[in-house]
Amino acid sequence: MHYKVTCTSCKRPFKLYEGEEQYKQFKERKSQLFYCEECKHKIRFDAIRNFFS
Template sequence: MIFIHYEVNCTSCKKTFKLFEGEEQYKQLKERKSRLFYCEGCKHKIRFDTIRNFFSYY
């Protein structure tokens, strides 16, 4: 089975990772809607930091 993918650099950690067909970031790359791409580790860290900062105000 052949999987179509692109290799891109993570905007945060600068590591190369693969975007596979069907992922939201793959769609954004194909439609040229975004130039900022994040690997799973960085996406999780950003999401966690956002939630933590949101609840630190309350």
């Protein structure tokens, strides 16, 4: 089972599959911000890079 959502950053649709943390947040309506794997990786990399700067 999955839900189709739009990435907050790149605005492309992607699927949230059962068992993922974002799937749980979507189902419980705890978060309105969802990021695809590519954008999550970019955000994580930028945070690490800025931490060491």
